[in-house]
Amino acid sequence: MTQAGDFRQSFERLVRERAKYLAEIAGICPEHGAYTRGQALDTGGRCPTCWEREKKRREREQRLALFAERSGVPLRFQAHTLADFVPPTPAAGKTLAAIQAYAEDFPVHGKAGRCIVMAGRTGTGKTMLACAVCRHIALSHGALCRYATAYHIVRDIKDTYGGNGSEREIVRGYVEPALLVVDEVGVQYGTDTEKLLLFEVLNGRYENMKPTIVISNLEPAGIGDYLGDRVMDRLMDNGGAVLVFDWQSHRGRK
Ligand SMILES: Nc1ncnc2c1ncn2[C@@H]1O[C@H](COP(=O)(O)OP(=O)(O)OP(=O)(O)O)[C@@H](O)[C@H]1O
Ligand SMILES: [Mg+2]
Ligand SMILES: [Zn+2]
Structure with a gap:
């Protein structure tokens, strides 16, 4: 037998022995068996x-x-899931279904940069649902979501003007997450600086095909007036949706 043949034989024996070894029972789980x-x-x-x-x-x-x-999701809303929302009207049921579909198919909607505007009355579950979407996406897709009020975003950026931190870094922190929720839009007076800073963030996300959920107590037209047509246009691009929450407040209910 040649040296090469010898080698092949012992190699093949090794392979057989290893296969036999690996096929042996390693243990028996009381729950799942051998x-x-x-x-x-x-x-x-x-x-x-x-x-x-x-x-x-x-x-x-x-x-x-x-x-x-x-995520910045307030403690009060961290444990809520989409299933916790009990639709008070058929319209609310449709809104919930749309939001559920968005959360479940987030890889598709997120890739398309598809945004949602939640407009409507106080206490109707806008913040709760948006935070539940963040939770769902964080858990199911392991993606980072971020929640902030418009006020918080503007203040965060303005805080850098004293020389601590860079504006670009702060904006990037809002542009990078897989999903950003901007709550309480239109609560403030809305100075030109504030609008400009919100534009910076929302446009940054738009350019990077990143989806945003914008929440406001204003009517959809009022949100357009507040943020400006250029922002609203971007939010509605590529299948963005406006969801109107026009049922009774859930707060104070027993
Ligand atoms: N349909 C619902 N089913 C169960 N809980 C609800 C429902 N709607 C609202 N809630 C609860 O009621 C409270 C108010 O809801 P939330 O803060 O989400 O309202 P909102 O629309 O964001 O109001 P606002 O415009 O004043 O910020 C929360 O504690 C939320 O969990
Ligand atoms: Mg709210
Ligand atoms: Zn087991």
Whole structure:
């Protein structure tokens, strides 16, 4: 036998032995039964089904922690899910369905930079639903979402004018997240500077094909007046939707 033939034989024997070794039972999980060494290669010898479940649980915990720490979603709204919204009218049911579809198909809508404007009365669940969308996206897609009031955004940028931090950095922090919720639009007087700064953020997102949810107590036309046609145009581009919340306030209900 040649040296090369010798080598091939011992190599083939090694491969066979390894296959046999990997096919042997590595352990028996009380819940999922027996598993082989091969199945437990990446799990440190533990049951692969238990290991996978534990991995998912840890991932969910990490995503929730990131959501709690970095999204800016107020504590009051962090635990709410879309399922917690009980539609008080058929119109509210349709609005919920549209928002649910948006959250579930976020990879598609997000890629298209598709925006939502939530307009309407106080206490109708706008903030709750927008935050629940952020939670859903953070958990299901592991994407970073950010929530802020218009006031907060403007103040955050203006705070850099004293020389601490750069305006560009702050704007980037609002442009980068997979989804931005801008709440309470139109609450303030709306100086030219404020409008300009909001334009900076919303246009930055538009240019980068990043979706935004804008929330306001104003009528849709009022939001257009407040933000300006150029911003409204961008929000409505590529299938953006205006959702009007015109049912009774949920606050103060027992
Ligand atoms: N349909 C609903 N089902 C369950 N809870 C609701 C519903 N609508 C509102 N809520 C609850 O009522 C409270 C008010 O809702 P939320 O703050 O989302 O209203 P809003 O539309 O943002 O009001 P505002 O315009 O004053 O900011 C929240 O605690 C929210 O969780
Ligand atoms: Mg609100
Ligand atoms: Zn198991």
